[in-house]
Amino acid sequence: xxxxxxxxxxxxxxxxxxxxxxxxxxxxxxxxxxxxxxxxxxxxxxxxxxxxxxxxxxxxxxxxxxxxxxxxxxxxxxxxxxxxxxxxxxxxxxxxxxxxxxxxxxxxxxxxxxxxxxxxxxxxxxxxxxxxxxxxxxxxxxxxxxxxxxxxxxxxxxxxxxxxxxxxxxxxxxxxxxxxxxxxxxxxxxxxxxxxxxxxxxxxxxxxxxxxxxxxxxxxxxxxxxxxxxxxxxxxxxxxxxxxxxxxxxxxxxxxxxxxxxxxxxxxxxxxxxxxxxxxxxxxxxxxxxxxxxxxxxxxxxxxxxxxxxxxxxxxxxxxxxxxxxxxxxxxxxxxxxxxxxxxxxxxxxxxxxxxxxxxxxxxxxxxxxxxxxxxxxxxxxxxxxxxxx
Ligand SMILES: Cc1cc2nc3c(=O)[nH]c(=O)nc-3n(C[C@H](O)[C@H](O)[C@H](O)COP(=O)(O)O)c2cc1C
Ligand SMILES: CCCCCCC(=O)C(=O)O
Numbered sequence: 001x002x003x004x005x006x007x008x009x010x011x012x013x014x015x016x017x018x019x020x021x022x023x024x025x026x027x028x029x030x031x032x033x034x035x036x037x038x039x040x041x042x043x044x045x046x047x048x049x050x051x052x053x054x055x056x057x058x059x060x061x062x063x064x065x066x067x068x069x070x071x072x073x074x075x076x077x078x079x080x081x082x083x084x085x086x087x088x089x090x091x092x093x094x095x096x097x098x099x100x101x102x103x104x105x106x107x108x109x110x111x112x113x114x115x116x117x118x119x120x121x122x123x124x125x126x127x128x129x130x131x132x133x134x135x136x137x138x139x140x141x142x143x144x145x146x147x148x149x150x151x152x153x154x155x156x157x158x159x160x161x162x163x164x165x166x167x168x169x170x171x172x173x174x175x176x177x178x179x180x181x182x183x184x185x186x187x188x189x190x191x192x193x194x195x196x197x198x199x200x201x202x203x204x205x206x207x208x209x210x211x212x213x214x215x216x217x218x219x220x221x222x223x224x225x226x227x228x229x230x231x232x233x234x235x236x237x238x239x240x241x242x243x244x245x246x247x248x249x250x251x252x253x254x255x256x257x258x259x260x261x262x263x264x265x266x267x268x269x270x271x272x273x274x275x276x277x278x279x280x281x282x283x284x285x286x287x288x289x290x291x292x293x294x295x296x297x298x299x300x301x302x303x304x305x306x307x308x309x310x311x312x313x314x315x316x317x318x319x320x321x322x323x324x325x326x327x328x329x330x331x332x333x334x335x336x337x338x339x340x341x342x343x344x345x346x347x348x349x350x351x352x353x354x355x356x357x358x359x360x361x362x363x364x365x366x367x368x369x370x371x372x373x374x375x376x377x378x379x380x381x382x383x384x385x386x387x388x389x390x
Contacts, residue, residue, distance in 0.1 A: 024356035029320035036344035044106035046190035053291025061318035064295030073373030095335035100151035102131025103204030107347040118354035120146030135210035140171035181262025186289035264299035304332025322364025
């Protein structure tokens with residue numbers, strides 16, 4: 001048998017049992033997180049794990065997901081099974097994407113390059129972060145024609161936004177994701193207590209250091225004066241004045257599908273559609289922005305009926321396994337984003353770790369889907385789940 005990672009669903013399980021070897025990363029998300037913690041500096045682990053305030057939202061994300069109970073249908077033929085989904089004209093092996101994660105160099109020196117290779121190997125889209133540790137052109141260079149999207153923080157500088165979007169198009173990104181929930185960074189006690197945020201140390205700003213518009217803002221090149229470049233980055237990366245009206249400016253820059261990320265209120269979902277977006281990502285940023293915010297999956301449950309299929313709805317914040325993917329699809333999501341587990345897998349085993357994580361998630365989703373009696377994504381509907389007691 002070839003690589004264990006190539007085997008789908010039950011065959012992958014069999015491969016693991018027969019080989020009697022542990023996969024590249026722990027299969028269980030909590031053990032994966034613990035393995036990453038054991039390898040990372042306290043600062044790196046805290047940055048990824050960190051949440052706003054007392055961590056209420058991060059915990060609530062999981063708690064709310066766990067309340068959704070799958071109602072398996074039996075007596076159905078579950079041989080075969082097709083997990084494919086189409087998003088913006090691209091057929092994906094599974095309705096799953098890799099969330100934009102900044103400062104991946106904290107997890108592994110190969111950072112986004114390793115993620116890009118693993119994503120491309122699996123055909124799972126990588127959403128390249130504005131805050132990537134390598135310039136987007138280098139990341140794209142690892143992916144041949146595999147799908148990638150670009151995530152944009154709407155900068156104060158309109159010229160910088162235009163430059164980033166133009167570069168993303170030029171390096172083959174197939175969609176632009178505008179993150180709206182981080183006009184400024186949330187209150188994150190873990191980072192504050194350690195006195196460490198990667199960006200202050202020049203990490204996770206490669207897309208800016210490599211950008212001609214950004215460089216033109218500097219008196220001296222970043223190679224000569226990195227602290228000044230960091231100060232400039234901190235000054236321009238976000239735009240607290242960014243409004244729905246200003247989204248039109250981004251819309252006008254590109255013909256690529258435009259998505260907004262960080263929507264949790266149904267009225268904002270309506271507004272997003274009114275402003276011509278092509279997709280909505282329901283997310284509370286993994287509980288990193290507001291302590292005590294609505295759990296992301298509760299927001300999904302409220303938003304999906306409002307969107308009612310007008311545009312694709314994607315979901316993140318708490319996805320840790322194949323059953324969570326099933327729950328999100330049953331609640332009306334067209335796909336999910338994988339966040340912190342990606343950071344953890346990268347930390348534990350680099351590219352092989354990310355490849356193993358992707359394979360494990362797909363295998364568990366495949367099994368969940370079929371054990372629930374579904375052999376196609378379209379069969380996973382609201383009737384397949386119910387909300388349990390708190
Ligand atoms: C280390 C880390 C870095 C992140 N960086 C970004 C980013 O650059 N852009 C963005 O839109 N979201 C960013 N996010 C949020 C993720 O895209 C995603 O919304 C979140 O991780 C989902 O929650 P979960 O990890 O608990 O599943 C980041 C999250 C983490 C954990
Ligand atoms: C000062 C730069 C903040 C970038 C935020 C990256 C992110 O989304 C996260 O840490 O969460």
